[in-house]
Amino acid sequence: MSWSAHDYDDIPGTYVFNGRRSTTGYPLNRMCMSFNSAENRDAFVRDEDAYCTKFRLTREQRDAVRERDVLRLVKLGGNIYYLAKLAGIFGLNVQDIGAQQTGKSLDEFRAMLVAAGE
């Protein structure tokens, strides 16, 4: 199976959500979509791994969910808008997951954002 190349493929630290990534990430993103319902969020919290299994996440995806490893979830086909719903269950907002993915503390990440305006 071969996948087409794109002009955005070599942008560092960037995982453009194309068909290839969406194919890998479909079960994960489908699970995240289910979190639009409070009942489903509660069911996930009650038994995370059973919930992941129900949505047929791969072992790697389940491990990354367990480890709250957003960067790995992105690399495993998670779309960031959908992953935000999962992160929300863990009490993480987009600044928290930005800090996590860049290996910065939250304060360092916020300082970087502020510096972008100077």
Add this chain to the structure above:
Amino acid sequence: MATIVGGITTSHIPAIGNAIANGKQDDPYWRPFFEGYRPVRAWLDAVKPDVAVVVYNDHGLNFFLDQIPTFAIGAASEYANSDEGWGLDVLPPVCGNPALSWHVIESLMADEFDVTMCQQMTVDHGVMVPMSLLWPGGAWPLSIVPLEVNTVQHPLPSPARCYKLGKALGRAIRSYPDPLKVVVVGTGGMSHQLQGERAGFINKPFDLMFMTTIASDPEALARYSIGDLVEAAGSEGVELIMWLVMRGALGDRVSTIHSHYHIPVSSTGAGVLVLENAA
């Protein structure tokens, strides 16, 4: 006949919705951002549009990856907001205008834009945050036609295609027989990236260039590829293609009534513009 009274561009960052819900408009962090909307509301108070065509992208509320339309238009009499999963308050529904929606759909189809037609459509923060910024208080004083653009699942429509859609949208609105005053709102952006090791990327020089060039020379921006935009504005900054839809609906020459830019809001460069057709 309907007239286009002008165009607005605005970011639709969810954190803004939370700030409004928590009454933080005068906090030191938020004040410089919210101040930028005061002149926009003054302009809206003066022109009093009857309808807003809101160009936005769904972030996983109404559409899932099982079926993603490139362009989708609401044709409902009401658009409900709903739980997006991470704690934004659910806001009151917004009225639609089915007759205008169907006119726009028919005109766009005749113009070779094969849009998806939605008689039931929940709208997420992409619509609700701009509504709350432009018409605060939750009692929406006008109806909307939501125009959804896929900015989630690549391949996305090119900037040139979005600009042409805007031109067709402008022709559609101007050919509607009722004397409605219509404002076109392009939402999203500006530069931001939420994913990968490049998360937190904001490009102020690019954003400022985009805000002036969209008024003076939109065709220059329409020549960007999606890859160019991802590089310059970040993977989620590609939402700026929706600003080009708004711009296309206006005439070739516009006046900038108001322009304001602020960094950061959450992880994003936030820009707001009011444009009118030049006399």
